[in-house]
Amino acid sequence: MGFTSKKGLAAGEKPSDGVSVSRQAILGATGKDSCGAGRAGRCCKRLRDPHGDIRSRQNSLDQSEVDASGAVSSAAVAARAAKARTAPKANDATRLTFDLPLVIRQVREHQSLSVSKLAELIGCAGDDVVAVEAGEGRAAILARMMDALKVDVTGLKSDRQLYRRLSLTRDARGWTVERLAQRSGLSHSAIIDLENGRGLVADLLTVLPVLGRAVRVRSRDPHNKSADKDSRFTPVNIAAAIERAFGRIVLDPCSHPSSPVQAAHQVTKAMGGDGLDHAWSGEVVFVNPPYSRSSDWLRKVISEWQRAGIRILLCLVNSKTDAAAFHQALCLGADVFFLEGRVKYIKPDGTSEPSKQPTMLLAFGATPEQQQAFAVAVRGTWMARSCFNNL
Known part of the structure; x- marks a missing residue:
């Protein structure tokens, strides 16, 4: 906001009631008066603050710093500059711009989630949730709660994991670990x-405003249909048909606590895992990736199948038959089952929603008998190999 002096007003004209001047606007970036009252012995003009009370600020210059002409002496200027260079900077950690634990609790209550329900959702104890909401506990639990509640922190570099965003932001600022420790007051x-x-919630809350400088909390509206479009889980009938036809699922690298697919080993984002970063192995591996990153996951499926550490690899994905990864999967011998109609995926609240795109199951290593058993339980059609054996 700019500042208009009374010199610019016509005779008898009063300043607009809609204009307010903040202390920062008066002091400017250097802390010196920008309204012409910086000379010795004068007071800053009386100004109305945004709350309506009248205040004035006395000039902070000592009379000993002023020469006979009324100007600040060069010696005083030099002395002040030296003092500014040697004075310790205020701890950046004191400039918290939000109460993250409070926001998390408010969002949880807004979504009608009890402490025990949230704890079950992210795979921790209820006491862990209570500790985080009190500003204590482990930072890893706080990150899981943020992910489950769709609470985000802006002002940091982008990544899927909060702890990685810290190091990426520090690197982007050109800071070493020692420099960040010094500025935050942490070890x-x-x-x-x-x-x-790892680490503690209290330490994380100290570091966030130091790194981001403009850190804010953005909570996505749980009633917004597009806010959580990727959290859609495999229908119970399809999950059951997969296990009956192909055997017990050993690994689900893109799992979720609310998913009906209960593999022996699960990689969940809420627990800090990322199936795209881990190697896969097991007798039967099943993945139902988010549509927003289906191409990335399909490329990962192909890569893991080529590593030859899996006997049967199944991928339930949207039917993007024009994708290069789909054609590569065909070349590697994948069988394709096109599901009839639109699959009704399960939402986090337990209701179902039809997919906006058709769905297919890619199967690597499945026998004809297993394919037939799946087709009996689920409506759809296996694509004949004769359609693509010349690719």
Whole structure:
């Protein structure tokens, strides 16, 4: 906001009631008066603050710093500059711009989630949730709660994991771990713990405003249909048909606590895992990836199948038959089952929603008998190999 002096007003004209001047606007970036009242012995013009009370600020210059002409002496200027260079900077950690634990609790209550329900959703104890909402506990639990509640922190570099965003932002600012430790008032080991997915909530709340400077909390509206479009889970009938036809699912690298697919081993984002970063193995591996990143996951499926550490690999995905990864999967011998109609995926609230795109199941290593058993339980058609054996 700019500042208009009374010199610019016509005779008898009063300043508009809609104009307010903040202290920062008066002091400017250097802390010196920008309204012409910086000379010695004068007071800053009386100004109306946004709350309506009248205040004035006395000039902070000592009379000993002023020469006979009324100007600030060069010696005083030099002395002040030296003092500014040597004075310790205010701890950046004191400039918290939000109460993250409070926001998390408010969002949880807004979504009608009890402490026990949220704890079950993210795979922790109820006491862990209570501790985080009190600003205590482990930072890893706080990250899981943020992910489950769709609470985000802006002002940091982008990544799927919060702890990685810390190190990426620090690197982008050109800071070493020691520099961040110095500016935040934390120890070197505390910073290392945070950047490796460990550490304490209190330390994380100290580091966030230091790194981001403009950190804000953005909570996505749970009633917004597009807010959580990727959290759609495999229908119970399809999950059951897969296990009956192909055998017990050993690994689900894109799992979720609310998914009907209960593999022996699960990789969940809420627990800090990322199936795109891990190697897969097992007798039967099943993945139902988010549509927003289906191409990335399909490329991962192909890569893991080529590693030859899996006997049967199944991928339930939207039918993007024009995708290069789909054609590569065909070349590697994948069988394709096109599901009839639109699959009704399960939403986090337990209701179902028809997919906006057709769905297919890619099967690597499945026998004809297993394919037939699946087709008996689920409506759809296996694509004949004669359609693509010349690719």
